[in-house]
Amino acid sequence: MAELKGKILAGKVLVKPIIEEKTASGIIIPSSRKDDAFRGEVVLVGSALPDVPMEVSVGDIVVYEKKFVPELTIEGEEYLLLSQDNVLYIE
Amino acid sequence: MAELKGKILAGKVLVKPIIEEKTASGIIIPSSRKDDAFRGEVVLVGSALPDVPMEVSVGDIVVYEKKFVPELTIEGEEYLLLSQDNVLYIE
Amino acid sequence: MAELKGKILAGKVLVKPIIEEKTASGIIIPSSRKDDAFRGEVVLVGSALPDVPMEVSVGDIVVYEKKFVPELTIEGEEYLLLSQDNVLYIE
Amino acid sequence: MAELKGKILAGKVLVKPIIEEKTASGIIIPSSRKDDAFRGEVVLVGSALPDVPMEVSVGDIVVYEKKFVPELTIEGEEYLLLSQDNVLYIE
Amino acid sequence: MAELKGKILAGKVLVKPIIEEKTASGIIIPSSRKDDAFRGEVVLVGSALPDVPMEVSVGDIVVYEKKFVPELTIEGEEYLLLSQDNVLYIE
Amino acid sequence: MAELKGKILAGKVLVKPIIEEKTASGIIIPSSRKDDAFRGEVVLVGSALPDVPMEVSVGDIVVYEKKFVPELTIEGEEYLLLSQDNVLYIE
Amino acid sequence: MAELKGKILAGKVLVKPIIEEKTASGIIIPSSRKDDAFRGEVVLVGSALPDVPMEVSVGDIVVYEKKFVPELTIEGEEYLLLSQDNVLYIE
Numbered sequence: 001m002a003e004l005k006g007k008i009l010a011g012k013v014l015v016k017p018i019i020e021e022k023t024a025s026g027i028i029i030p031s032s033r034k035d036d037a038f039r040g041e042v043v044l045v046g047s048a049l050p051d052v053p054m055e056v057s058v059g060d061i062v063v064y065e066k067k068f069v070p071e072l073t074i075e076g077e078e079y080l081l082l083s084q085d086n087v088l089y090i091e
Numbered sequence: 092m093a094e095l096k097g098k099i100l101a102g103k104v105l106v107k108p109i110i111e112e113k114t115a116s117g118i119i120i121p122s123s124r125k126d127d128a129f130r131g132e133v134v135l136v137g138s139a140l141p142d143v144p145m146e147v148s149v150g151d152i153v154v155y156e157k158k159f160v161p162e163l164t165i166e167g168e169e170y171l172l173l174s175q176d177n178v179l180y181i182e
Numbered sequence: 183m184a185e186l187k188g189k190i191l192a193g194k195v196l197v198k199p200i201i202e203e204k205t206a207s208g209i210i211i212p213s214s215r216k217d218d219a220f221r222g223e224v225v226l227v228g229s230a231l232p233d234v235p236m237e238v239s240v241g242d243i244v245v246y247e248k249k250f251v252p253e254l255t256i257e258g259e260e261y262l263l264l265s266q267d268n269v270l271y272i273e
Numbered sequence: 274m275a276e277l278k279g280k281i282l283a284g285k286v287l288v289k290p291i292i293e294e295k296t297a298s299g300i301i302i303p304s305s306r307k308d309d310a311f312r313g314e315v316v317l318v319g320s321a322l323p324d325v326p327m328e329v330s331v332g333d334i335v336v337y338e339k340k341f342v343p344e345l346t347i348e349g350e351e352y353l354l355l356s357q358d359n360v361l362y363i364e
Numbered sequence: 365m366a367e368l369k370g371k372i373l374a375g376k377v378l379v380k381p382i383i384e385e386k387t388a389s390g391i392i393i394p395s396s397r398k399d400d401a402f403r404g405e406v407v408l409v410g411s412a413l414p415d416v417p418m419e420v421s422v423g424d425i426v427v428y429e430k431k432f433v434p435e436l437t438i439e440g441e442e443y444l445l446l447s448q449d450n451v452l453y454i455e
Numbered sequence: 456m457a458e459l460k461g462k463i464l465a466g467k468v469l470v471k472p473i474i475e476e477k478t479a480s481g482i483i484i485p486s487s488r489k490d491d492a493f494r495g496e497v498v499l500v501g502s503a504l505p506d507v508p509m510e511v512s513v514g515d516i517v518v519y520e521k522k523f524v525p526e527l528t529i530e531g532e533e534y535l536l537l538s539q540d541n542v543l544y545i546e
Numbered sequence: 547m548a549e550l551k552g553k554i555l556a557g558k559v560l561v562k563p564i565i566e567e568k569t570a571s572g573i574i575i576p577s578s579r580k581d582d583a584f585r586g587e588v589v590l591v592g593s594a595l596p597d598v599p600m601e602v603s604v605g606d607i608v609v610y611e612k613k614f615v616p617e618l619t620i621e622g623e624e625y626l627l628l629s630q631d632n633v634l635y636i637e
Contacts, residue, residue, distance in 0.1 A: 006635050006637045009633060010601065037161060037163055037164075051141040063163060071583075072583055074609075081634050084100065088163060089097050089099055091097045128252060128254055143232075146189070180188050180254055180263070181188050181189040219345055234283070237280070266282065269282060270354050271279050271281055271287075272279050272280040272281070310437075328373055328374065328410075328411075336436060361372070362372055363370050401526075401528075416505075427527060427529075448464065449464065451464060452463070453469075454462040455460070506596040508593075510556065518618060520616060542555060543616055543627050544560075544618055545552050545553040
C-alpha cells in the first residue's frame with residue numbers, strides 16, 4: 001500500500017478496510033451483529049487530543065464500529081476516517 | 092481460556108460472559124429485571140481515563156448492564172466490550 | 183446481614199431496601215408522592231468521584247429516590263445500586 | 274421545630290414550607306404567577322459544591338421555586354429538598 | 365425605593381422594571397420585537413460566579429430579555445430575578 | 456454616529472447594521488444564502504470571556520450571522536447584540 | 547487568487563472550494579457518498595482555540611465535510627467558513 005503524504009487531525013485514525021472474513025490470527029470479523037464490527041489496517045493517525053492519549057499506531061490491525069465515519073477516496077483507494085473511540089480492539 | 096494478545100482503549104473492559112445461573116459464591120445472575128444484570132469474567136482492561144481510575148482487573152468476576160455494549164468475536168470466542176461504568180458489582 | 187465481599191465503583195452506594203413503614207426514629211418512608219422516597223441500609227459504598235466527596239458510609243440509613251436504579255441479587259439477597267445523588271437524606 | 278439529626282448532600286437545602294401569606298417583613302409569597310414562588314425556613318444545608326459556595330444558612334427564610342423538588346416526611350413533618358439554585362431570594 | 369435587606373445568589377441580578385417608554389438619555393425600550401427588550405433599575409446583585417465576573421452594579425439602568433425570569437413580590441413591590449446573561453445593555 | 460455611553464457584557468459585540476449592498480473594499484454582503492450573512496460596524500465590544508480572547512474591536516466592519524441575535528434601539532438607533540461567534544469575517 | 551486583508555476567528559478555516567474532480571496528486575474528491583467530502587484551498591486560518599492546536603495552514607489543500615458551513619462572498623469570490631473539525635484530510 002502506497003504511503004500517504006497527507007495528515008489528519010488530532011484524535012483521528014485513518015484505516016484501510018480489510019474485506020476478507022478470517023485471518024491467520026483467527027479473528028472472525030463480524031460479531032453477532034454482522035454490520036457492527038469491522039477490521040482494517042491503520043494507515044495514518046492524528047496527534048493526541050488533550051487528556052486522551054493516542055493509543056493506536058500506523059500498521060495496527062484494528063476492529064472498529066462504523067458510526068458517523070466519513071469515507072474518503074485518496075489516490076484511488078478507499079479509506080475510512082475514524083475517531084479513536086470507534087476503535088473496539090487493537091489486535 | 093487463551094490469553095488475548097490484543098489491546099482495548101482507556102476506560103474499557105472486555106468480558107467473557109458467564110452463562111450458567113448459580114455459582115459457588117451464591118450469586119444468582121438475573122436481578123428482578125431478568126435482562127438487566129449479567130455476569131462475566133474480565134479478560135482485558137484498558138488504561139485509566141483522566142480522573143477515572145480503572146477499578147476492575149483481569150480475572151475479576153463482574154456483574155454488568157448490557158447498555159450500548161458491542162459484541163466481538165475474537166479467535167472464535169464471543170466477548171463483550173463494556174465501558175467501566177457498565178460494571179455494577181465486582182465479586 | 184452477611185457482609186458482602188465484593189466492590190462497587192466510585193460514586194455508587196449499594197443499599198438493602200427497608201420495607202416496613204414506620205421506625206423507632208419516627209421516619210415515615212413515603213413522602214406525599216408515595217412512589218418517590220424509600221429507605222434502606224447502606225451495605226457498600228464506592229470511593230469518591232473527582233470533586234464529589236463520598237458523604238455516605240456503610241451502616242447509614244438513607245432515604246433515596248429510585249431513578250434509574252438497577253436492582254441486584256447477590257447471595258440470594260435483593261439490593262439496589264444507587265448513585266450518591268439518588269440519596270435524599272441520611273438519618 | 275425539633276432539630277433534625279440527619280444530613281443532606283452537598284449543594285442541597287432542606288426547607289420547612291411556610292404556609293401563611295403575609296409576614297411581619299411584608300413579604301407576600303406568591304408572585305404574579307401564584308404557583309412559582311414559595312417561602313420556607315431552612316432547617317438543614319449541605320456542604321458547598323466545588324466552585325459553588327453554599328450561600329444559605331440554617332434559620333434563613335427563603336423564597337424558592339418548586340422545580341424538581343422532592344418532598345420528604347421526617348419525624349411526621351413535611352419538608353422539601355431544594356437544590357441551592359431553587360432559592361430565589363434570602364430574606 | 366426602600367433598600368432591600370435580603371440577598372440573592374451568585375450570578376443573579378434583581379431589577380425593578382421601568383414601565384415608561386422614553387427617558388432623558390433617549391433610550392426607547394422596546395426593540396423592533398416589542399416583547400423582547402425591557403428596561404429596569406438594578407436593586408440587588410449576587411456575587412460573581414466562578415470565571416464570570418459580575419459586571420452589573422446596584423443602581424445601574426439595564427436593558428434585559430425576559431427569558432425564564434421569575435417574578436418576585438417583596439414588601440409589596442414587583443421585581444424580576446434575572447441571570448446576568450439576561451442583561452443586554454448597561455446604560 | 457454618536458458614541459454610546461453604555462456597556463455590554465463579556466463576549467458580546469454590538470453592531471450597527473450596514474444596509475447598502477456593495478462597498479469600496481468589494482465586499483458583497485449576501486452570500487449565496489441571502490438571509491445568512493450581513494455586514495455591520497462594531498460600536499461596542501464586551502471584555503473577553505475566560506479562554507476566549509475578544510478578537511473584534513470598535514470600528515471593525517464585520518460580516519455576521521443573525522442567529523439568536525436580539526435587536527436593540529438605543530437613542531433612536533437600531534443595533535444588534537451579537538455573540539462574538541456570530542462574527543464570520545472581520546474586514 | 548488575491549490575498550484577503552481580513553481576519554477570521556479562532557478555530558476557523560476559510561477555504562476556496564476546488565471544483566474540478568481529479569488532480570495531479572490523484573485525489574478523487576467525492577467519496578462513496580458524493581455530497582460528503584469536498585476539496586478546497588485554505589486562504590485564511592484563525593488562531594488556535596484553547597487546548598486545540600490549529601493544524602491547518604494557509605495554502606494547504608484540504609478535504610472537508612460541508613456540515614453547518616456558512617458561505618461567504620468576499621470581493622466577488624465565493625468562500626466557505628469551516629470549523630477546523632470539518633477538515634477530514636490535509637493533502
